[in-house]
Amino acid sequence: MPEYYDTETQLNEYLVFHYGDDSQVLGWGFGPVEALGFHKRLIGWIDVGQLQPGSRALDLGCAVGRITFELSKFCESVVGIDASKSFVARADLIKGSGTVSLRLMREGNLGTPVEVQLPADLARERVTFLHGDAENLSASLGKFDVVILANLLDRVAHPRKVLQKLPEITRSGAQVIICSPFTWWDDFTNPEERLGGFVRDGKEVTSMETITEMLSDSFDPPVVGDEPFLIRQHERKFFMSVAHVGRWTRK
Numbered sequence: 001m002p003e004y005y006d007t008e009t010q011l012n013e014y015l016v017f018h019y020g021d022d023s024q025v026l027g028w029g030f031g032p033v034e035a036l037g038f039h040k041r042l043i044g045w046i047d048v049g050q051l052q053p054g055s056r057a058l059d060l061g062c063a064v065g066r067i068t069f070e071l072s073k074f075c076e077s078v079v080g081i082d083a084s085k086s087f088v089a090r091a092d093l094i095k096g097s098g099t100v101s102l103r104l105m106r107e108g109n110l111g112t113p114v115e116v117q118l119p120a121d122l123a124r125e126r127v128t129f130l131h132g133d134a135e136n137l138s139a140s141l142g143k144f145d146v147v148i149l150a151n152l153l154d155r156v157a158h159p160r161k162v163l164q165k166l167p168e169i170t171r172s173g174a175q176v177i178i179c180s181p182f183t184w185w186d187d188f189t190n191p192e193e194r195l196g197g198f199v200r201d202g203k204e205v206t207s208m209e210t211i212t213e214m215l216s217d218s219f220d221p222p223v224v225g226d227e228p229f230l231i232r233q234h235e236r237k238f239f240m241s242v243a244h245v246g247r248w249t250r251k
């Protein structure tokens, strides 16, 4: 359901999620503060010491681009790909201007327009945004040293197709970071295409187990953990999720 993300409401929620500072996202003296700053925390999963000069990164399902920009701190070139035209168009605008215009919604149609500057340590000139389909990547993209799939797999129709491509698009030693709360929805992924969340042959299957099994021929066993994140709907309503995270290294 690619059009799900092509609305003004989703666009603004993702701009706030990616670029709002902590007090703009959660304007209260209480609440789940550890869930703030998700995109910067996720980048912390990369073992920067293993990266070689000239490294290339890919952010699949980049939305409005925060992870893509964060990767520019230590990768020489970064490609962000997303199926939503409005997300990619806005990410491109941010690349050009270094400024993010968003609205901090309060109640109903009430909201405060805010301009946020992209942090100066992000190298915008290293970043390219492309409109595209993670299930059908062009061969011309080449190979990468870092690939991030953040909260993507439970939003595509054929997650196995995305995973099957990973050996082909990664160099030896590449780091692949996959995370998701694995909120499987029929609107995005038919039950028979899901990676986990069901019982098969009398055994419970989780998405992380299936991913690890699928990648085991080409990648070393993952380092795994949990990262919370918070999406602000409006001043008084939030969605908190906990992504299951794994980092795989290409053999």
Ligand SMILES: C[S@@+](CC[C@H](N)C(=O)[O-])C[C@H]1O[C@@H](n2cnc3c(N)ncnc32)[C@H](O)[C@@H]1O
Pocket (backbone or CB within 6 Å): 002, 005, 060, 061, 062, 063, 064, 081, 082, 083, 084, 087, 132, 133, 134, 135, 149, 150, 151, 152, 155, 156, 157
């Ligand atoms: C839940 S959002 C996650 C965005 C971002 N990675 C993050 O963690 O903030 C899922 C994103 O995947 C994108 N997406 C869904 N299906 C896709 C596909 N087949 N190819 C590329 N992007 C896709 C959506 O447009 C959306 O931006």
